[in-house]
Amino acid sequence: MADEERPAELDFWSFIELAHHRLATEYGFRHQLATEVLLTLNRASDLVTYDLESAVHRPRGLSWSSFRLLFVTWLAGPLEPKRAAVLTGMSRAAVSNLSKPLVADGLLERSPGEHDGRSVLLSLTEHGHRTMEELFGAHNEREYQWTSVLSETEQRILVMLLNKLITNRDQFDLRERS
Amino acid sequence: MADEERPAELDFWSFIELAHHRLATEYGFRHQLATEVLLTLNRASDLVTYDLESAVHRPRGLSWSSFRLLFVTWLAGPLEPKRAAVLTGMSRAAVSNLSKPLVADGLLERSPGEHDGRSVLLSLTEHGHRTMEELFGAHNEREYQWTSVLSETEQRILVMLLNKLITNRDQFDLRERS
DNA sequence: GAGATTTAATTAAGGCATTTACTATCTCAC
DNA sequence: GTGAGATAGTAAATGCCTTAATTAAATCTC
Structure with a gap:
């Protein structure tokens, strides 16, 4: 099963891997780890915040x-x-x-x-x-x-x-x- | 220099410490570390995002x-x-x-x-x-x-x-x- | 101490994203 | 194949947050 052939499984979270991979192999960007760190940070924060808001605060x-x-x-x-x-x-x-x-x-x-x-x-x-x-x-x-x-x-x-x-x-x- | 007497230094980031302290000492909440982790996560994400947006993207x-x-x-x-x-x-x-x-x-x-x-x-x-x-x-x-x-x-x-x-x-x- | 400047809060206008409602197209059951 | 239900995209209305303008009160300068 080739890694490049699984677009159907791609979601909000796992998009980070695709970004990392393409930035590394197809574009010559120097700081891929920086992108990975900050994308991960953002997405984790968004997921948790959205969940807390809709599970706890909106209902009230x-x-x-x-x-x-x-x-x-x-x-x-x-x-x-x-x-x-x-x-x-x-x-x-x-x-x-x-x-x-x-x-x-x-x-x-x-x-x-x-x-x-x-x-x-x-x-x-x-x-x-x-x-x-x-x-x-x-x-x-x-x-x-x-x-x-x-x-x-x-x-x-x-x-x-x-x-x-x-x-x-x-x-x-x-x-x-x- | 008493720790309780420095409200003037409190800012967006250091508020986390105050929250941790008051939740621990004055209220009986069980999961203070959870609050600290997620507040820190959110505030770090907000700081970085706001900076990237206003330094890189808004000007364009x-x-x-x-x-x-x-x-x-x-x-x-x-x-x-x-x-x-x-x-x-x-x-x-x-x-x-x-x-x-x-x-x-x-x-x-x-x-x-x-x-x-x-x-x-x-x-x-x-x-x-x-x-x-x-x-x-x-x-x-x-x-x-x-x-x-x-x-x-x-x-x-x-x-x-x-x-x-x-x-x-x-x-x-x-x-x-x- | 009068006038100019700075600061606090609110109001107004605008931008952006969300939810809800709608239209068009597709799928599936029969 | 026809009709019910599901799905893709858009449009309309609402809400939230920002910047800019406004009002009011403090401070600073002479």
């Missing part, structure tokens, strides 16, 4: 982004929208837009800042707090289902390698959200 | 998604929109929408399928092919900048661990795009 009426905002507010709040934007990795405008329905649903609260008339503080309501405990419980169980194929040591190595991958982002002019 | 007038579609068409094409959707991880409708401007710009070509009157084949034009070689060159250089903090062995371990993380996705009722 929340988007992935809403969850992220509630999550940082839960753990780092009360905080200003600007800081929530940094911690979630969204724009400030996105935080503002996402807040609206969450406030209307009674999960999130906005109160004027203490020392700055422009500022606002986001915090969870009592209901929001209880919701997060239940919600994160379900989220965390499913996270565990995903990660439990790896031993604890493997998980720590994975975290360590990803941390290392990211640490030199200062060494070149990284593009970040403003 | 392409979105990240457009690049993904061109990339799979380049390496696995000519192919049907349905297969392009599977390989990119988008919906068929997204492929249809994305194709339109790419065809208009002369990068992509649609031709009627051979054996099926409903079907269509997507392929790169000659211009699209040349564009991808230049574009992927730039993309690949920047990928290399990212990954070169890791040794070749570390990169292979990372790929292996991510592969392992994904392999048991069949063991529970994974949610995938239809």
Whole structure:
């Protein structure tokens, strides 16, 4: 059974192998391993995120982004929208837009800042707090289902390698959200 | 210098530590390492993707998604929109929408399928092919900048661990795009 | 302390991807 | 072969997130 003759089995995940193979043999690109690492990283992240969103959050009426905002507010709040934007990795405008329905649903609260008339503080309501405990419980169980194929040591190595991958982002002019 | 008193240094990346710490000490969640692994995975993927998109693809007038579609068409094409959707991880409708401007710009070509009157084949034009070689060159250089903090062995371990993380996705009722 | 600059948040407009609904074609059962 | 159901692709509507413009309040300069 020749390896080149199995297009029918190709899917989102295994496409990485095809890419690696063709980039190596047909084009003279120098850094195939870099492509393989980052494609794998992206696709793993997408698969897990899509699964968590559709299994845990959508059924409860929340988007992935809403969850992220509630999550940082839960753990780092009360905080200003600007800081929530940094911690979630969204724009400030996105935080503002996402807040609206969450406030209307009674999960999130906005109160004027203490020392700055422009500022606002986001915090969870009592209901929001209880919701997060239940919600994160379900989220965390499913996270565990995903990660439990790896031993604890493997998980720590994975975290360590990803941390290392990211640490030199200062060494070149990284593009970040403003 | 107490660890609890450094909120000013907290950013998108280091938020993971705060989450880990609070989930461990203040809430009784069982699977903190799972959360740490998947938060790290997501944030690393988001950082790299955002950087590649804004440094390489946006300046050339392409979105990240457009690049993904061109990339799979380049390496696995000519192919049907349905297969392009599977390989990119988008919906068929997204492929249809994305194709339109790419065809208009002369990068992509649609031709009627051979054996099926409903079907269509997507392929790169000659211009699209040349564009991808230049574009992927730039993309690949920047990928290399990212990954070169890791040794070749570390990169292979990372790929292996991510592969392992994904392999048991069949063991529970994974949610995938239809 | 008045005017200019900077900063926080929101609003507005636009882009992109998703879901849902629709059309056309194919397959299969009878 | 005819009709029911499945499948490919597209179109329409919706949602989310981005950038740019706007409003308001702080700070800095002289």
